[in-house]
Structures are given as C-alpha cells and as structure tokens.
Amino acid sequence: MISYSLLKTSGKARRGKITTPHGEIETPVFMPVGTAGTVKSLTSNQIAETGSQIVLANTYHLYLRPGMDVIGKFGGIHHFMHWDKPILTDSGGFQVFSLSGGLTKVTDEGVLFKSHIDGSMHHISPEISMQIQHVLGSDIIMAFDEPIKDDAPYQYAIESSQRTIRWLDRCIKEWHTLDPERKQSLFGIVQGGIYRDLRLESIHKTLDANLEGIAIGGETIGYNKERTKEILDWILDEIPCNLPRYTMGVGDIDDIFEVVARGVDMFDCVSPTRLARNGALLISPAEGGNKKNKYRLGISKAEYAMQDIPIDRTCQCYTCTNYSRGYLCHLFRSHELLANTLASIHNVAMLAQVCEKIRGSIENDTFASLMKEWIG
Numbered sequence: 001m002i003s004y005s006l007l008k009t010s011g012k013a014r015r016g017k018i019t020t021p022h023g024e025i026e027t028p029v030f031m032p033v034g035t036a037g038t039v040k041s042l043t044s045n046q047i048a049e050t051g052s053q054i055v056l057a058n059t060y061h062l063y064l065r066p067g068m069d070v071i072g073k074f075g076g077i078h079h080f081m082h083w084d085k086p087i088l089t090d091s092g093g094f095q096v097f098s099l100s101g102g103l104t105k106v107t108d109e110g111v112l113f114k115s116h117i118d119g120s121m122h123h124i125s126p127e128i129s130m131q132i133q134h135v136l137g138s139d140i141i142m143a144f145d146e147p148i149k150d151d152a153p154y155q156y157a158i159e160s161s162q163r164t165i166r167w168l169d170r171c172i173k174e175w176h177t178l179d180p181e182r183k184q185s186l187f188g189i190v191q192g193g194i195y196r197d198l199r200l201e202s203i204h205k206t207l208d209a210n211l212e213g214i215a216i217g218g219e220t221i222g223y224n225k226e227r228t229k230e231i232l233d234w235i236l237d238e239i240p241c242n243l244p245r246y247t248m249g250v251g252d253i254d255d256i257f258e259v260v261a262r263g264v265d266m267f268d269c270v271s272p273t274r275l276a277r278n279g280a281l282l283i284s285p286a287e288g289g290n291k292k293n294k295y296r297l298g299i300s301k302a303e304y305a306m307q308d309i310p311i312d313r314t315c316q317c318y319t320c321t322n323y324s325r326g327y328l329c330h331l332f333r334s335h336e337l338l339a340n341t342l343a344s345i346h347n348v349a350m351l352a353q354v355c356e357k358i359r360g361s362i363e364n365d366t367f368a369s370l371m372k373e374w375i376g
Ligand SMILES: [Zn+2]
Pocket: 311, 312, 315, 316, 317, 318, 319, 320, 321, 345, 346, 347, 349, 350
C-alpha cells in the first residue's frame, strides 16, 4: 500500500512524498515508460542513474508477450526486469483502444480486441485487468477504463464515461479478492472527454470509491494542450489534498510545468525515449530550449558534427558528463546502437532534473519564476 504526504505548496504546485513497498518517491515526478518491461535501450542501473524514481510498465504489452505464465514464474515484474524501485502499471485500456487497429469491440462486459503482434483475439475485462496487474506485482495499479477520444461526441462520451465508472466498481471488488492485504494500491481514472459535466461526474464518482490516488485520463490529456489545462482547471480543486494526482501521457517540458502549476504530482510519457531514438535531444533554456523548438535539438544535423561540448551544459547525466555533441552526431549518422542508449539516458535524465528543479522551487516558493524561466 502507498501513502502520500503533502510537504509544501507554491501556488497550487505541490511538493510531496509517496511511500511505496519499494521505496519513496519525491513528487512532482516524471515516470519513464518501460513498455514491455524495459525502458528501451536502458539497463535498470542506467534508469536509476538518470534520477528516475519509478517506472511505468504496460499491462497490455506484457500480457500479450511474454504472457502471464512467464511473469508469474518469475514472481512479478520487479524481479523479471531487475528493478527494485517502485513500478506503476497501467490497466491495458489505452493500448487496447489505440493499438488494435480499430478491431475493438466494447461491451459492458469488457473489451474484445485483436493483438497487434499476431492478430489473435483477446478479451480483457475489469476483473482480468486486475488479475494481470496482480501477477505483475506493481506497487500502483490502474483501474480498467475506456479512454475517450479527443473528438468523441457528447453522447458517446456519456456512455463511455459511465461504463468506466461501472468498471471501477468491478475492479475494486476483484482487487479486494486478489489482494486482501492491499499490498498494491489502486488508482481510479477520471474520464469524461472534453465535457465539463462528465468530467465532474467522473471525478465525484471516482472519489466516492475512496482510493489512494486519482489519475486523469483520456486521449485529450497530454495530446490537446489547451483542453488538458481546461480539464485540470475544472476538476483538480475537487480532489482532496491528501491524494496524489496523476495525468496520463504528459511528458513535454512545457506541459509538465502547466500540470504541476495546477496541482498534479505524477506524469508519464513514452516521448523522452522515443525522441531519443530519433536523435531529438532535450535542451534547457540555457542551451536555447524553448516552447517553440519544443526544447529539442536534432543531433544528426551537420552543425553539431564538430561541437566538442555536451548536449546540454547544465545537465548532470552520464552522457553529458562524458560525451560531446560531435560524438553523438557521429553515432546517429552511423546508426550505431550506442546512440539510442546515450540519447535515452540524457532525455530521461533531463526530465528527472526538471522535476528536481521544480521540487526545489516549490520548497523555496519560487515555482512561478522557474516556470517563467522555462516556458515564458
Ligand atoms: Zn544529459
């Protein structure tokens, strides 16, 4: 079971601490995504050295491959991936809807979907999602939900959002059966699309369940920047201050500041490692990073080939401490595997360092000026 303590606020931004069976997490925290039980191209030591305190693993991917018989044999995902710090697993809902190529049938019972790996048909229900996450043994598990598309019409958003609320009851019943000592903590997920009344209904019903954390989900969050802020403004004040709040799919630096400014504690995104593999390296304002260039530098460009300076001179990561832009440029142009590792270390470490700066600024009550420095 986890517990959350609120330590300090600066405006609505919150510095806190989550205690889990696998250690403490200082918040606000960015959680890198280990989709298939690996944060792509990084060993668990390398992940820890980036300053990451918790990783996210995907129920959908691990269920399809290697499968629950394998994970069960290894006693859970911590041992299997050799990571002894906290792990959060998602419910599988988002991938079921986004990866099965439209071949998804949703009923009140659950979701029938086609595997993106071999085309085989599978069924996930709220109960099955809880069973899978129980075998995975993550510290924080997510309720099974139907993430609503950003452009979902109102009528569909009503049906879907209410189904997610009904599914939450079934998740809770199954979780109590599987985990009577509450070693894992269940978070409910607020849906409701872009509709204020539905988001408010969803948050109130989710809070009624008395869980240990609240996630805010749906395709809109992290994808539609303006709507994300609006939705958070509608609902975050409804959440008691003793509960951690998690926005799913937020990983752009400006968005991190925007959600923290509204009182969010946790966020995850595949973007830092995905960008890294494409040679898009994160840079701070000191190196010219800003909202317009998305805090990115395209390291394969010829202009970096002769630069004997780190990617970012303010970054403390292993890559920036030991390697130059010129070397990284060469690795990417030569399609060397080491490029992925060094770039991923840097991008993940940058977000960990941004969060560390944010926590420090909340402590000193200077969050607003840090936000201005980073996003203008
Ligand atoms: Zn770095």
